[in-house]
Structures are given as C-alpha cells and as structure tokens.
Amino acid sequence: MVRTVVAGLDGSAESHAAAEWAAREAKLRGLPLKLVHVWEPVPEPIAQAPLLGAETQQHWTERIPREAADGLRLRHPGVDVSVEQLSGSPRDVLTRVAKDAELLALGSRGMSGIGGFLLGSVGQAVVAQSDRPVVLVRAGEQAADEHAPDPSGIPSAASPFRPVLLGLDTDSPHDTVIGFAFDAAARRESGLRVVHGWNPPPYYAYGIPADPGLHEELAKQQVAALTEVLSPWRKRFPTVEVVERSRFGSAANHLVDAAREASLVVVGRRIRTNPLGVHVGPVTHAVLHHATAPVAVVAHH
Template identity: 85%
Template structure:
C-alpha cells in the first residue's frame, strides 16, 4: 500500500490552510495527497429543517472537497491529489484514517493578535489518539511563512526554508521524534535547531542557596548530554547543519520563543492508552497552543 499525506477538510479557513501545507509537504515527500472530508450526520429533526436541507447537505458533502481538490491541482501541479468523503464523528474518523497515512495534517485557528493556535476538541482528541505524526497548521499560514527573508526583507517562497525546530528531552529521547525532525530538515535543505530546556534539582526550590559553580556545572552536563544524544544523528544526516541549545528554564517557553524563526516545530508525545481522556504532555500542549509555526506532534512508545 502506498502511504499518503492526509489532510482533514471541513471548508473552514484553518482546514484550507492545512490542505495547502499538506500539498507542499506531499510534494517534498513525493507522496500522494488525500483530502478527507468528514461529514457528521445531523440528528433527524435538525436534518429535516429548511436551513440544512438537501441543498446545504450537498454543498458540504460534494462542493467543498471538489473545489479543494481542483484548487490543489491548479496550484500544485504534479501532486497526485484525491478526496474522500466519510461519515461519522470527525475525531474518530480522522484517527482511524491516520493509521494508514504517512502523516495527518489538521487546521487550527490562529489566536487573535498573538501567534499560535486555538486547539479545538477534535484536534486535541486526534493528536492524543493518533499513533502517527500529526501536523497542526494555523489559519492564514502561507508558503512564504516557512521561508527566510529575501534581500528586500520580505518572506518569500523563493528563499531558503527557515530551520526546523526540535524540542528534545535528553532524559527520554526517542528515535522516532529525532529522525522525523532530521528528515524534515533534510527535505527542506534547511538547518535543524535543537532546544533542550532544563531545570535545577528539586532542592533548589527548598531554600538551599544557589551555587553559581554548581549551576554552571549542571549547564555543562546538560549541554554534553544533548551533544551525546545527537551524535549518531549528525553522522546519519551529515548534510543537515545542527545548532544545539541546552537552556535553563521552561522547555515550552524556549520552544515557543524560537518558533518565530522556524519553518516547522517538532515535539514528541508518549503513547498512552488511558480510558480517562486525552493526554499529550504539558510541553507539547503549550507548544500546540502558542507556537508561531506549524507544529508536528510525533507519537512514540
């Protein structure tokens, strides 16, 4: 079976931005693009109401995927694109569809006046339950946003890609997340910035005076640990220029700040089969809501 890039489509501005990003990614990967339009049937009394009658239903189930598919073919010649209409609860259908996908791309509304995301219940549920990579794209995201400034100081799709940004926990690094980030940088012919946030031992919080020498030693240890984790990946991807940053403080804060200069942010999520709801981890949760670039959440064991 040929793997595909899948984009969730519902006709909203955020889903159309996701479709555009997914088309560009499909071209980078040399893979087909599938647009999945999920139609959630309305309860019978509502379905029979005049405002949501046969004409409106036909619009949502036929016109939106058709127009989106035609638009991709026009703007991205060479990308093999198809559309599929499925009925059911969007979070369940998209999670199921993602099982056979190379990655799933979803839209997320940009926060008014601030870069970042408003991650709705569907997006959160899909991210928390999908075991493959899921990319969240803001409404209004443009191809130029992924690229560096041109000589005139304007972002341009003709300029090189901005670097890929990877958030890495050296205490529990996972190959799946690291490889996704290196591969994304390689395909974009861009650099890779790796950020590791660290905090001092717990006893710092209990009134024990901070020792400047100890702090510096901890910083060196964290930086050395980061270098050691990345060493085999530098050898595997020798053409990817890597910049390492082991920084004191919140990893989420550092990633959100660095996302302003990134083409893509990559974070991990541990797979948990819990009956008590969705869990994506505090750092990933914060990055999803506040990053200024598309975010790839890569699940790992």
Template identity: 75%
Template structure:
C-alpha cells in the first residue's frame, strides 16, 4: 500500500471541499495527496454527437483535477500533490483506489438547514465496499469549522482543534476504529470523546424506568466495561485526553449531538464482501445523515 491521502474530485462544490480537507489531513500526516478524477465514458450514441466526442469529454474531465491540484499546491505549501485520471464507474473505481491509499476522502452534499450529509448512491457504495477508511466531507466545510471558537465566539484556525468523537460498541470493540480516532486526536493535539450508547437487556426493559437503583447499577457496569476497553489506549496515547460517556439510549442520537462540537466523528463498519447492496450498518448510516462534522468510516473484519 502506498501511504497517501487520496481524494475523489469531480469538480463539484462538495468534492472541492473534500480536496481542501484532504490537503489539510495530508499535511497533518506528512503524506502526499493524490487527486483522483474518475472519467466515466459517455454512451456510444452520445459520444458520436458533434462537439461532444469522447476526446472532448476526457479533455474537460482532465482539466478539472489539474487546475484543482494547482490551487491546492498554492494554498497548502509543502504538500506533494499528484493527479491521476481513471476511466470507469466511480462506485467501482474508487473502492479499488482506496486499497492503494491510507485514507480516501469524498465530498457529500450537506442537508439544507440542518447538520448532516445527503449521501448519494456513489458515496454509499464506496463507503460500503472500500476496505480502507473513508472520510465524507460536506460542501462548504472549512478549516475553521474544525476548531474552537475565539474570544469573539467565531471558529478560527488559530484556536485549538475541537475533540475527535468516537462511537464505540464495547460488545464488539475493534482496534482499527479505536486507533484511527486516537491517531486523529494525537495529530490534532486534541482530546477523544468516546460515546457508548446502550440499552438494557429485554427482560429489564419494562421495569427499568421505575427502578432507579437497577438503572444506576447497569450504568455503573457499562461505564466500567467502557473504561476497561479504553485502558490500553490511554496507556498507548498518554498525551491524549480521553472523555468517555456511557449513556442509556440510541448511540446514533448521541453521536449526532456530539458532532456539533467535533472536528471529526469516527465510526466503524463491518467489512462485507457481497457485491450486492450498500451495507454500512444502522448507526453509521444514521451518523452520516445527521453529523455536522466530517465523518470517518473505518472498516473492520
């Protein structure tokens, strides 16, 4: 695997925002940035139309990443930027591209008026089938959005980074997901806010609201279990502050709420090698559609 940060660029506003985020991430990781444009040839009848032959289409498709790369080099000095154009369907090409990268970054339209992403079919398929981590970035995402507010209450790139939020299932914790979040926090010199949502066993459910003692007992048990899962990671990353929350309720709701004050949200996705369908899991799916911050989806076995 080549150690690069790769971004898929098609010229849209959301893909340009993703390219800016990817360039900042490449600088943090001290890695080169690979700008990939996937050129999908037009159907034969259209390709034969005057002024819209395949050569013309490919020329304009190649111009988009080339000009974008020039701008990225100017705005992010010190980041090595390369450009590559590939032919095929983006939903098929980009997962293959991800295999050769440390990280794949894609743009996604923001939901008008509320936090979250409008994840198109290509984005969902790439997230579902990529076997490397994929970060989705909303259109309009800026460097200042990842940082704390200044004394005037305005986000500023000169202030510290906001926390990295990690959604963690302590029944099936996966090292790749946890390590990604701690690495991201260490790079940003910020904290990790670990959120674990849980529900009581079915046989407790009916009596739980009235039984505060039982509720407290289950909360203590879940908190202790979360602490034990995180213990080796606190030792591995002693400079990273860890804030942990174990709460009764829907994890997706807690993560969406925490995303408003996050620089990045990290969630996991189990690798499924079926060629049919886009399976990204209910919590990850919900976070993608409701997070106000960039979301990193980390695959695991």
C-alpha cells in the first residue's frame, strides 16, 4: 500500500499553512496528499442554534476542504490531492489516520511577540500518541521560509534549502530519527546540521572548575561519540554535507537557537507509556514550543 502525506485541516490559518507545507513535502517525496477534515459532533441542542445550523455545518465539512484542495492543486501541479471528511474527536481521528500515513502535518499558532509554537491540546495529544512522524507547522509558514536568502538577501523558493537540523542524543541514538533527518536533507539537496548537547555526569561536575583539562577531555569524548554515530550515515548519504555540533549545556537551548537557520527541525520521541500517560520528553517539548522552523517529531521504540 502506498502511504500518503496527510494534513489535518480545520479551516484555521495554522492548518492551511500545514497543508501548504504538506503539499511541498508530498512533491519532494513523490507521494499523494490527503487533507483530513474532522467534524466534531456537538450536542443536539447546540446544533440547532442559528449559528451552528445545517448551512454552517455544510460549509465547514464540504466547502472549506474542497476549496483548500482546489487551491493546492493549482499551486502544486503534479501533486495528487484528495479530501477525506471524518467525524469524531480530532485527536483520536488524526492519531488513527496517522497510522497509515507517511507523515502527518498539523498547524500550530505562533506565539505572540517571540517566535515559536503555541501547541494546542489536539496537536500535543497527536504528537504524544502517534507512531508515525508528525510535523508541526507555524501559521504563516511560507515556501520561502525554508530557503536560504538569495544574493539580494531575500529568502526565495528558487534559492537552495536551508539545512535540516537534527537533535541527536548519542547515549541513545535511533536509526528511525537519524534516517528521517538524512532523507529529508537528501530530498532537499541541503546540508544537515546535527546538534548534540551534553552535561558532565554528576560525579565529574564538581571537579571541572578545579581542572579545566577535565572539561576539555569530556568534550573530546562527546565529539568522538557523535562522529562515531554519524559515520555509517555519512557513507549511506554521501551527497549530504553534514556539520556536527557537540555543545556543552542544554540540548533544547542549542536546538532552539539553531532552528532559526533551519528549513526543518527533526527530534525524536520514545514510544512508551507509564501510569501517568504518554509524554514527549523535555527536549522535544521545549523545541516544539520555541523553535521557529517546522518541527518533525519522529517516534521510535
């Protein structure tokens, strides 16, 4: 079965930005695009109210996704765009739909005043529960945002892509996450920046101020570990130019800073449950809320 790129569409500016991003991604991958519109039923008394009558419901369930699909076909010729209308809880429906998708794109509102995402409850639940990659896209995301500035200093869709950014934990690297990032960079014919943040083990921390050489030795060990993890992937993707960055300090802060120059940020999420439910991990959580580029969360075991 051929997987599809799926975008959740609810008529908001955020979801339209996600659909545009998904159309571009579908073209890069040579896959069809499916727009999924989820209508959440409302209690019967509310449904009979004048503002939520049959005409309004028909507008949301038929006209908005149809017009969105028509626009995408015009702007992205060659991409097979279809629409699927489903009923139920958006978080449950989108999580279910994502199981058969190559990836799922969702919109997130940009935080006022500073760059980044304001991740809603639906997006957060889908990211935390989906086994497939989920990409969060800011409202207003444009094709040019993914590209480096041209000679005039203005980003243009005709310019090369900005590099893909991968956040990598060398203590528990996972092929699914690394492979997604390398593949994304290869399809964009862009470079790949790999950022690894580290802190010394507790039993070393107190010795570093008294022994500067200890910090230098630990840093060398971290660089060597990063190089070792990436070595086989460099051979598998010889056309992808890789820049490694092993930095002392918070991985989340380093990734958020580097995201300003990235076309896509790739982070992982371990698939696991506990008595308190599923979660995405502190680094991924921080990147989702503060990165200024689209963020792909890739689940792994």
